[in-house]
Amino acid sequence: MLHRLALIAALAAGPAAADMVARTSVLVWNEGYESFGSFSGLAVDDAGERFVVVSDKGFYARGVLARSQRGLSDVTLADRGPLLRVDGTPVGRFDIDAEGITRLPDGRLAVSFEANHRIRIYSDISKPPRAVPNHPAFSKLQNNSGMEALFSDGDGALYAIPERSGRLERPFPVYRFAKGWTVPMTLRREPPHLVAGAEIGPDGKLYVLERDLRTLGFASRIRRFDITADGLVNEELVMESRMGQYDNLEGIALWRDGAGQIRILCISDDNNKFFQRTEFVEFTLKPRFSDGNAVN
Numbered sequence: 001m002l003h004r005l006a007l008i009a010a011l012a013a014g015p016a017a018a019d020m021v022a023r024t025s026v027l028v029w030n031e032g033y034e035s036f037g038s039f040s041g042l043a044v045d046d047a048g049e050r051f052v053v054v055s056d057k058g059f060y061a062r063g064v065l066a067r068s069q070r071g072l073s074d075v076t077l078a079d080r081g082p083l084l085r086v087d088g089t090p091v092g093r094f095d096i097d098a099e100g101i102t103r104l105p106d107g108r109l110a111v112s113f114e115a116n117h118r119i120r121i122y123s124d125i126s127k128p129p130r131a132v133p134n135h136p137a138f139s140k141l142q143n144n145s146g147m148e149a150l151f152s153d154g155d156g157a158l159y160a161i162p163e164r165s166g167r168l169e170r171p172f173p174v175y176r177f178a179k180g181w182t183v184p185m186t187l188r189r190e191p192p193h194l195v196a197g198a199e200i201g202p203d204g205k206l207y208v209l210e211r212d213l214r215t216l217g218f219a220s221r222i223r224r225f226d227i228t229a230d231g232l233v234n235e236e237l238v239m240e241s242r243m244g245q246y247d248n249l250e251g252i253a254l255w256r257d258g259a260g261q262i263r264i265l266c267i268s269d270d271n272n273k274f275f276q277r278t279e280f281v282e283f284t285l286k287p288r289f290s291d292g293n294a295v296n
Contacts (some may be wrong), residue, residue: 247276
């Protein structure tokens with residue numbers, strides 16, 4: 001069933017950071033069920049239509065996005081439910097805080113959790129997952145600052161970045177899991193923003209979503225990097241929002257449209273607060289920024 005939604009803005013230019021954003025549309029999403037909201041992770045299919053979101057309250061939702069010439073126009077909720085433990089029971093207590101989600105090349109979904117820091121792989125998001133072994137450093141992560149960003153590459157390797165690095169001048173570690181865990185690269189930290197999400201785009205570049213909580217709202221930005229044997233290089237500022245321009249953007253996913261342009265789709269975590277909102281925000285990169293190759 002289609003739900004009436006508010007189209008806040010379409011064809012509106014984003015902030016002029018690097019002049020990379022061509023247009024923006026923002027769509028508020030509302031559903032009437034009790035566990036709706038608090039979405040921290042987002043995955044989308046190659047057409048930018050079917051999506052999966054996970055919440056830090058231990059739930060998932062799946063749906064379909066619709067677009068018009070003006071941008072995002074509607075969303076249909078397909079199904080929803082609790083995330084499950086390996087034993088098939090719903091997550092609870094210290095297990096609920098899902099933060100990141102990524103789609104693997106074979107269609108499975110990986111989800112990262114905070115508090116009880118861990119990664120789980122779901123063949124179906126509504127079914128019990130299998131466990132991924134923990135890196136020894138995960139036990140030392142802060143309670144509410146664990147693996148905020150989770151992404152994967154074309155070979156199916158998983159990457160995780162914690163929300164905090166431990167010190168303002170210390171770069172974020174980028175953990176990689178293939179046959180085992182390594183830390184092949186780091187991400188330069190630029191305060192006051194903290195990591196919220198990350199995804200490798202269709203151009204092979206890494207896009208990192210970051211946010212900063214300020215007195216009157218959130219400020220977000222997206223940086224992108226080439227992935228090389230020497231680490232993350234050629235940093236570019238894709239988007240930087242004004243304070244309060246968007247809500248608490250935490251999930252990010254990328255796809256390429258029929259015109260060959262890269263779309264960046266984000267979702268906000270409303271923290272179950274009446275004065276916040278769940279919104280999809282979509283950016284389109286200008287054509288000259290939608291090409292390029294990186295070494296994976």
